[in-house]
Amino acid sequence: MKQTFNELSGKVALVTGGTKGAGRAIAERLSNAGAQVIITARNKPEIANENHYFISADLSTPTGTQKVAEEVFGKFGSLDILVNNLGGSETKAGGFAVLNDEEWERTIQINLLAPVRLDRVFLPKMIEQKSGVIIHIASIQGKLPLYDSTLPYAAAKAGLINYSKSLSNEVAPKGVRILTVSPGWIMTTSSEKMMERIAQSSNISKEEATQSVMDALGGIPFGRPAQPEEIAELVGFLVSPRAAYLTGTEFVIDGGTIPTI
Incomplete structure (x- = not known):
């Protein structure tokens, strides 16, 4: 969806996992709204976007986080918007009995500890400038787990939702907004x-x-x-000045999948 306004002009935004899927759609949405967009992933995007600054990094490791932080601060000086979109599950089906410690640890590193580490390196500067928005992309599996195939993923996303709420309580008085977006199935x-x-x-x-x-x-x-662009549109609103009073909230975008209130 092409944006005709420039509400994010002058803002610097980082989108992790920004080379494909919802991450790419989010990056394009923020760029269309005027932001300088940085994207990270382990591999370069198949289709390059000259408006996006790409950093190759493995954010499942502290070394990858440090590389991204150094390059962002060195190139842009500060960060206004952080969208922790990186995530996924590669564990096999079969329930608890087929999963070993390494599979649990890998999934938790990607889906929980990667955003925790990124928040830790970028939050101090946001607090110093008394402004900033951090979006955590979680999943409805945080509340509606599929135990047979994505047990560690669901547990990590539940942890991310809880962490996001806790963090918002700490930094909201300091001018930084923290929000969670929990999509359902995205095509x-x-x-x-x-x-x-x-x-x-x-x-x-x-x-x-x-x-x-x-x-x-x-x-x-x-x-x-959902279509990736529909997730991106919600994120675009949440990081904008129009959502200035929103913080500490989880926004579910699942077409009604979760059957409870």
């Missing part, structure tokens, strides 16, 4: 490919494969997964 390029694989292996249509996954989630009342 990214990776999801599209997964639907194709399911359809092929089960000899069904792609639409039927999509419906089978929605059924496994307990249904999506809206009738479809």
Whole structure:
């Protein structure tokens, strides 16, 4: 969605995992609103955007965090917006018994400790300038876990949601806003490919494969997964001056998937 206003002009924003999926959509949304956008990932984006400054880093390690911090401060001096979007699960299905310590630790490093470390290096400068916004991209699995296949991921996202609320209470009086966005299923390029694989292996249509996954989630009342741009639009609003009084809140964007209030 092309933005026709410049409400983030003069702001410097960092989007982790910003080369694909929702991360790329968020980076483009903030850039369209006038921000200078920095993106990080382990690998360069397949399609480069000349408006985005890319830093290659593995944020699952303290060394990767330090590299990003040094480059951001060295190149831009400060940071106004941090979107901790990096996350994901690569653990195998089978429940608790098939997962070892290494798989738990890797998942927690990516989904919980990576944003904690980034917050720790960028928050002091935000507090010093008495302004800044940090967005933690969590997941509805923080409240609606799928124990068979993503047990560590769900636990890490639940921890991120709790941490985000606690952090907001600490830094809100100092001028920094902390917010959480918890998406449901997003139809990214990776999801599209997964639907194709399911359809092929089960000899069904792609639409039927999509419906089978929605059924496994307990249904999506809206009738479809989210588009990356829809997640990005919410983030774009939350980091803008229009959301100046919002902090410490989790925003669920799931098409109605979570069945409780």
